[in-house]
Amino acid sequence: MDQADIPSLLARLGSDEDALRKMAVFKLQSSINDPAFADVFISSGGLNILRCLIMTTGGNTLAYSLQSLTRLLEVDMGWEIFEAPGSGELVERVVELIVTHPLVNILRGAMSILVAIVSHSQSNRGAAMRTPGAFGFRALKPAVAVYPQFFEMVVSQLNSADHALCANALMLLNALIRDSLSSEKEGSKNSGAVEDWPKFIKRLQDLGVIKAVYKLMQSSALQDLAHPLLEFQALTKVLLKKWRDVNVDLETTEHRRTLKGLHLASAPDRREHTANGSRADELAEGGSANARKGSRKHNPEKWRRLGFETESPAWEFEPTGFLGMMDLTDYVRKQEDPFQKMLLEQSSRPLHERCPIATASLACTVILYEHFDVEKSDVEDAKSYLVLDGMKNYDKIFKPLILQWSRLHTASLQAFFGLWKATGAEREDFDKVAALVRILIEQVVGQASRTKDMQEVEEELSEFDYARLRELQMELLELTFEDEWGQHLTQVRDELKHEALQFVKEQRIRCLLEGAWFLRQTQKLDDDGYGARNGKTLNSWRYVKLSHNRRFLHYADFNPQRDQAPALDELLEKIDLSTISSVVSNVSASADESSSISSTSTLKTPSHAQKPNSTTKITINSYVGAPEERNRSNGEPSERAILTLMPMTHSLASEWLDGLLMLLNQAPITAETNKLVGLVGDYGLKIRLLNVTLGDSFAAEPDAGVVPSRDGLDEDYFYEV
Template sequence: MSTGADTRTAFAAAPAVNGTASSAVPLVPTNTVTTASGLTVRTRIDPVLTVDDVVKQLCINLKIKEPPSNFALRDETDELVTNDNLRRKIKTKVNLKLVNAPSREARETAEKLRLKDDATTLKLTLFTLQKYIREEEFAQEFINRAGLSELIQVIFTAHGNTLAYALTAMQNLMELDYGWATLDDAFIFQVVQILSSPQSLINVCRPATAILKKLVEADPSSAPGIQPGSSRGPIIPPPGSVYRYGFSVVFEQMRKGRGFLETVISRLGSADTAMTQYSMMLINSLLSHASDNRWEEFISELERLNVRKAVVRLMSSHTIEDLTSSILDFQANIIRVTYRKKTTLVDELEPSHSAALGVIWGGSKLTESVDESGSVMKWRLLGFDSENLEFEFNDAGVLGLECLKKLVESDPDFSKIILEQRSRPPTRRCPVAKASNEVVEMLSEHWAIFAPGYSTSTTFQPFFLDFYRVHSLAIHFFMRMWGESGAASGDFTRVAALVRSQAKVALRSENVRPWHEVEHEFKECEYRSVRERQMKELELEDDLLSKIPVRNLRAKLYKESFEFVRQQRIQCLIQGAWFMNALPPNSVTPRRPNRPWRFMRLDPGLKFLHYVDSTLKFAVRSGLEDLPERIEVAAISEIATGTCAAPAHVLRDQSDLPPTSPLIPSPLSFSLLSAHEGSLADQIAPDPSRWADWTDGLNMLRRDGGHVSSKETAGFVQALTEIGLKIKLLDLSGEMVEIPSGLVAGPPPSNTDFFFSELM
């Protein structure tokens, strides 16, 4: 470093970088610039200049003979100085460095990777590469110089920290939407193998997991400009597009990696919170993007590995604060899976369905018989009304089939239960199979499994993730109520109503209640107390709302209401709002920020959050001209709530802030977290409505999101649903139209000698 005298001498000819001759009056230094040789100069920089002009003036004043295009400015954290942030860095008197331009740095980096001189040099080169490769100018030149192929070679051969740096560099490159379309199956399989190894280091597994997640999400339908469902045929990506991968491409390589999914799920129990979060995000992406032709195979494998149990354990983990959003995403994905199973018809010719039916029939230990008319009796012996299984499972679908199969497998006394029912008079037998499907229906209604991809649960639902176990408890309760009430064949609806009432009580507040209380509610509650409570409920309940057509209408309106609220929340983000800059989590020193206020606005393309920090609130113009800084929405992996506190002095000086105490997290705070950069923003909303708008809006905006985190948003969805339902029913109730509880299809036509008349 040069001395102050040296710098003044070196810069005496032009103490100001402003494009004009220096004044005789000494200028007050505002910025310090350090060259690669260690020379330090202090200069006043005109904020109206571009970065290129500033660099050019510095090269002239420092008598640097190389072209100015070879140089650039960075701050002390190595952030590149651009025209967008130059003014801010001048105002805050940031210390600057005159360094190689990104394109020059990229050329040298690619050459160093090609030479691979020694392990230490390679490691240092990769360490620098992982920082710079996010910059577009650097990345373009690095790719043009065949740097990507050299980086891939390192990933195939390196180990330890060297491999971790190489994978992180690849992860950061893949944040760009170009330049990595040449990644092939061999590379994907290499990343799968790295993740499949239990011996791989945590700092290696984190970027490897993020790379696979990015590849899963880079399917042709996700390309910019492609609207979901806009094309009925396969979408062909244009040449050079990175949107050419997707679930199917990655899953093919996953199948080759021995124990891949098992290892990823096991890492949900990692002591490293970031590793757990990366693993959750990969699983969520796989669930969200699973292709139709591989969906059943993938979901079956996840169920076999008991991923739900692993997530339930996370719900009570000490690391839960950082994983809330990912767990709610997982719940929403499992609701999507459950809905798809429920709406998939049972087909006896489908191998997996046939196998499940075989397990059920074998577990019953029954033998076929013949009824009075000479028809074969098989499934009616289990409690179905007919032998037509597609009809019997019409409402419960494959979900009902799987629940009945799990019941048979988990209860060694299932055959005894069936035998005991068969020993009763026909009118007194509990139709176990029919009851099983009815329980599936009521549990689906309880957990609002109305439509795929929509979830208004703001809390954890561990009992929902244990759907099959709850189903088993409820069906045993159904049979017990049948026996204790002395029910006959005409009492099925009455007993089902008892079970529905008990399920609401047993499954209440599931985010805070232990499992043994649920078991107690189903196993120990007596018929008399259930009946008395149900009678009180009936006095308050409208019978019309419990009819199946009305429940189906509510499901349709629920989906429409959710989408309406989602669009409203996103519009709030586009409109923008003022927030307070808060102390980040684990902050030790409660100090007032230089600029305590931040205005944020989402761009119309829904890709960036633009913002400006200020000492005072001011009228922000429409558009993005007043908002020089930005955060990429794709970089936000988690919206953590209740994480940060207001600085003490700001809290005392401002009257329009939410009440809180220094260093105590505000309930209206939220942090935008990145999986590999930590917190991108720490804000406190001015009121609960603004907090709900932004936390839920950002969650709904994320491609792997879909859940809500505030009770306000969930309440809006429910209120709109109920209002819409009542308006629809007014048309019917006003005309005194009778709504049936269900429609029974008649027998199929005996021949094809008919046609459908056009109604005028």
Template sequence: MDTMTVPDLVAHLGSEEDSYRKMAVFKLQAALGDPAFADVFISQGGLPKLTDLTLRANGNTLAYALTSFCKLLDLDMGWDYVSEELVERAVQLVVTNPLVNILRSAVSVLVAITSRPHTFGDGRGTSGFRALKPAVTLHPSFLEMLVSILSSVDETQLAANALQLINSLIREAVTNDAEAEWPKFIKKLQDLGVIRAVYRLMQGQALSDLAQPLLEFQSLTKIMLRKWRDVRVDMDKPEHKRALRSISFASYSPSDTYAQGSSRGGGSKRNRDPERWRRIGFQSEMPGAEFEETGFLGMMDLTDFVVKNEDQFRKLILEQTNKASELRCPIARASLAVTYVLYEHFGIHEGDLDDAKAYAVLESRHNIDKAFKPLLLHWSRLHTAGLNAFLRLWKVTGAEVGDFEKVAELVKILVADIVGNASRMKDIADVEHDLSETDYQKLRRRQMELIEETYEHAWGHHLKFVNDDLKDEAAQFVKEQRIRCLLDGAWFPTSFSYSDSGPVTKHNVNRATASSWRFVRLSHNRRWLHYADFDAQKEPSPGLDQLTEKLDLSRVSSVVSNISASPPPSPSISAASDKTLSNTKISKDGSGNTTASAKITVYGFAAPPTPANPMSPSAPRRPSASAENKETVLLQLHPGSKTLASEWVDGLLMLLNQRPITAETERLEEMIANYGLRIRLLNIRYEDLDAQEPRNPGREGLDDDYWFDFGGL
């Protein structure tokens, strides 16, 4: 201690001069970090003098004394001098709100006292909130002042100390108070605005000093929710019976109450209703048993919704009562389902394990936002928003009673998507809006994606082969569909007429009117294309006997179109094909939208002459190889739409056993394969995922009468 020995320091602590006391206690607070020095200080009789300073001093001297005393408590020393008087002094300092350094040290002393898990050695008091109760009774504004400190933006360390003290009080109350006492204490803190204050701190930027107590408060919130959930609903308990009666009473309008003392004996309609609880949405007239999964937490959530939305609740009950029984949404069951969804989503059941992961994330300082879940603090508002979403989905889907679990599954996905992906900075009001506005179709798509991901994870190896088979089946299906379009035939314009307002330009070419038409149809044996030209389209379409021209498909070498959105054609396509593609005309219609003049060109070889008797000397000679391989245009078609062009281009290619080239056909194949996979996945029981690999039989009980079954190979 520089030039001051321990005896000198102790002597100065009891000096009449304030400057001596201030200097001594200033040096003391720095030295008490060493346990060996603390032992010597106590053995020299310094603790009584330090305690006296905490009770009598003011200003910086008091701040240094409180800090020194707190350091001794952290070393598990000095507990014999923690008296009711000292606790009352610290509480008084918090209430009177003195200098920040004094306030910070006083709160730290109270944190140390409430955090100690066992009773004081001298029997003069106990740790935890019980040690503070007498002082808090004398200063009833203590908790209010403590909560107000959390709103101190400039003093994050002070706010951290105050939150740490609140955490200690909550943990002590939840752990040691009677079942009926700790909820009252928590309710008082909530009424004082502790949830709002901590929520703002979690969404703030200054997390360096506050991270640890904020995570502890989050952990305590989970502990309280789990503790409420573990409380079994007992209809013999007056408070439980009272809560259920308030729900029943709110479901009836005032006009449903009969006048007391009437000729019918008084009473009310709700007491005479044989389906009093079923109309609210319970499955029986004994509702207590239906809180098995959610416990008293489920009753709290349902009661809170009814109390805060009484008019809406009454209208909902009336609306459901007027529906057929199988179409009614069971509101009480829906409320309990939403409670369970939130309970599972936030991992309340994981408890300390989940908290340990959060602290590990905090320590690493990477992706710190994942550690904080400020939306958890607004449990009641999330439950109300989730229940409203349940009711909306029930109505949109036209669900019946048997579909309850399906709607609950949709709500689970909705909560995971909206709440789970919400950033730390996202406001609860925005989350409520998203829960109320999410489109059902979007939710269904997300559900299908999750199903695919789940089964891909569990059945990925098997699904690869299934997916390959489905792609082949989809290709065959689309091939047959395209060829059937050719068998049905189609009309194609062959010439156009234009208005007399001026020459044909790039601006009016797309406003031309077809003046003649060509009808093309594939023969039943799929070997010939029959076609003929007409002045106008006919109904019904011409038959094969009316189509005077025909094209032998065995002569076709390639089919080219300018509507393909697929990769460029392969090098096997001839130079003539490339020339056709390069000459594609692009124009703009009157609205300014770019369009293409669709064209299908069929290339092939000239038919060689066939002699009556090939061995006869008079038979014509076969053309040379160069003449035989010369490609010419056999047929040109101008489809009126991209869909028609896609059907005929890919239909002709598939007829020639070639790959389709248009994007529309590729999308159709992919869509059919995906739907096929989803249908097969929906037919698989989820329990099959947990199926164990078959075990080989042992030798026990095996005789010579056995055989091998290769039927599955």
């Protein structure tokens, strides 16, 4: 619309005919977001006419009027409509529409205007100072007093099927939360903020805002609500940080009352009666009523029995602030019976074996706080806003589980108790259990999809396999050390691999020293001494054993196989190991699925359990023959098999083949032996890492290497190591 048409437009807007006004304001909403047009419109007195339309009309005319004002505010113009006389009535009219009007198009416009009013106090502090009470919640406060159901109606719109209305309602709640936080930050108690921010947040939670936003964040409508949902997630982090920054002070009535509630919820009387007997027993021991009263006044373990380290628990909340107290209180309130039962169970154990419930709760708060990077909320969320428009997979940005903080803390704490019991931990192992819980949170919560149900997360936290958790811990340690200490870790691995190879070599040689039975097949002869036509074979047995000095291989043939291994002096044949030229075999380099690593030698397998049809063969060769028998083509000595072994199992073949090779200072070749070498090396590395935590510092102490000085000390000294 041309600027020259503005006078005629204003005339039609002020007409008494509703159809004419409706058409005029319909055209206005499509042109007013042009700053040049808006400037002429405002200077021509258009704001007063627009205000009159909002105050007096209804239906589509009202909807178009609200939309026109919204678009005017979007180009940062027309704010004087809320600074002029009678602006209070205009705000009250908009609040009234939200509370009483059912039409979606009117509600959308009304919500947008209130978002702009509340947010303007945060974006333009100069205007707020110039006209106190015109913006922020202070502008809404008188109207909300008239319509106290305002917050309830706004929260209810989060369940609306209209995504635009739902987004506007969430933006309004976000603006109100930010306004309450910013007003509190300025320290202006009488600034007219919503109210004390903790009370306001509690009020919204009671109205179900967390549940509603959590449902939206997991819904398929996320794309239409992405920006306000991300802002709410960021505000959740801001609130967690603010609660964390509130120090626990027993001079504060609320904090003192909360701490007292923890003590009372632990059922101290039940504990005293359980531990010390009934009152009748106390009287029988000569205790008077006054004496009992005095004992209740001073319980030397009043707070330590709850899991605090000392009897002055206030300072123990320093790492978590009031957030830690909230989490602990919420757990005790919702899990009162399990909490009391656990205290009774713990009281029967020695002090060093008790699981410190309160300290564990605070540790879980810290773990969740760090997992969600609450301290980095401003920077990280700003980056998320920049990339949000170009992303289709929102799972990387949206973390709806942070909205389930209380349930997540309770589930983490119960997982802590489970790990404490499963590991048989003691007080000195507290940090190790906390490290496992940290990895558990990263594994379950960190890898949870956006749509994963909270109940499923709770079940995974409680049922996660401890052995798998330890494997993850070792993998994480190895990756961490690989990044920071790659060169040193490689050196350690090489050393451990060499040690493992020597260990396995000794194990394999001990298998040879123990001796073993091998199948020996011979062809059946007829009466004339010739081979039978049917090709049948006779099975006999060969026993082979390495001499104690590891220089000779003794063997002899037996038929049938003996129940007891023969003595070394019964093995009449022997081979000098120094004459062996090679050991070859058809043993597969990779073990079959049914094979397993054998840590001990297969000395003897009962004949009834064997299937004497082994095709596995180990051949020991030697250089033999006179010089004239050398291979004429290359002049090298020829080899001849001097002993053939037919092991019955893959494990036995692996032991003897690699044992012989390693005796000859050659590398093992079977999969079983190489797997055993790797297994021993990995265990060695894990044992060295077991006492290392991710937080350990390897930097030198500030005073490390400084020689202490005293009078009369010279350089003539030495250290005895």
